Amino acid sequence: MHLSDSEIAIHATEVASQVIRSAFHAPLARYVKQGDDFATQVDIAAENAILEVLATACPGDRFSAEESGVTGTARSGRTWFIDPLCGTRNFAVETALVAVNVALREGDSITAAATADPFADEVFWTAGHGAFLRADGRDQELQPQPDSRLVDVDLDNPFPWSTPAQLFDAKGFAGQFHPRVLSTSLALAWVAAGRRAAYITGGDLRDSVHFASAIAICQAAGCVVTGLAGQPLHTAPHGLIAAADSDTHAQLVDAIAGLRPATGQ
Numbered sequence: 001m002h003l004s005d006s007e008i009a010i011h012a013t014e015v016a017s018q019v020i021r022s023a024f025h026a027p028l029a030r031y032v033k034q035g036d037d038f039a040t041q042v043d044i045a046a047e048n049a050i051l052e053v054l055a056t057a058c059p060g061d062r063f064s065a066e067e068s069g070v071t072g073t074a075r076s077g078r079t080w081f082i083d084p085l086c087g088t089r090n091f092a093v094e095t096a097l098v099a100v101n102v103a104l105r106e107g108d109s110i111t112a113a114a115t116a117d118p119f120a121d122e123v124f125w126t127a128g129h130g131a132f133l134r135a136d137g138r139d140q141e142l143q144p145q146p147d148s149r150l151v152d153v154d155l156d157n158p159f160p161w162s163t164p165a166q167l168f169d170a171k172g173f174a175g176q177f178h179p180r181v182l183s184t185s186l187a188l189a190w191v192a193a194g195r196r197a198a199y200i201t202g203g204d205l206r207d208s209v210h211f212a213s214a215i216a217i218c219q220a221a222g223c224v225v226t227g228l229a230g231q232p233l234h235t236a237p238h239g240l241i242a243a244a245d246s247d248t249h250a251q252l253v254d255a256i257a258g259l260r261p262a263t264g265q
Helices: 005-023 041-057 088-092 162-168 186-193 212-221 247-256
Strands: 030-032 038-040 062-065 069-072 078-086 099-106 109-117 122-126 131-137 138-140 150-153 177-181 199-200 224-226 240-245
Touching: 005 041, 005 078, 005 109, 005 122, 030 162, 038 041, 038 088, 038 224, 041 062, 041 078, 041 099, 062 131, 078 088, 078 186, 078 247, 099 212, 109 177, 109 212, 122 186, 122 212, 131 162, 131 212, 138 224, 150 162, 186 199, 199 247, 212 224, 212 240, 224 247
Parallel strands: 062 078, 150 177, 150 199
Antiparallel strands: 030 038, 062 069, 078 099, 099 109, 109 122, 122 131, 131 138, 199 240, 224 240
16 A cells, blocks of 8 residues: 555654653663763664665655664655654653654655654644644644743754843743743644644754654644744744744744844844
8 A cells, every 4th residue: 555755754653652662661771972962772773663664665765864864865856854762861761751753855845744752642744734633543633822821942952142041031031931841842843733832942953853844744734933033944043933823923033032142143
């Protein structure tokens, strides 16, 4: 049976989720990467499971994976971005807040994406138009909602002009929003699902294995997704604001602008 690209992505995340659940609470081997960053044997096993699914279904495609790098057909116009376990630090201390991210880029567009929560047994996904939550074998359309005022902030990727934590006390943010730090891109998918009002991170996220899937899901769900200054995504000064609606987005752009030095950057 021929599967669509979105179904392939969903299946790949589900297979990796099974690997992750089966290893929870088990002893972990850590493999040092750069600085104090590390992977575990579970990251590697989950990635191998995803690559097996994708290589079998799409043998002519290119694959960009967190642990193994770029493989596959160099001239392929189709590239899969794979983050097998987003939230490795959470997982390593037995905190069940992690994500599995798989996204397909064709040309300049993400045409299929899936972000799974292994422990809730949920998959957020899109085929490019509309975004959905699959749970218990059923799909429900995602509906962004700003009412919670909960904003998840990624503290690992600094803004060009400040640390993200400075936002918590900033005019227009403090007293208006409630910051959260989930430490996995799962929180970005939660914006599309109405579980967060917004998500904020710094950094250049183009072709990011960590963010490509959840960004596409947010965009397909109708969220407002831009760079930190409200500019088009993947342009300077980079970073990301994904907000459930335009009013929330405008408030956050203003709050972040207040952190910039008087000379501007």
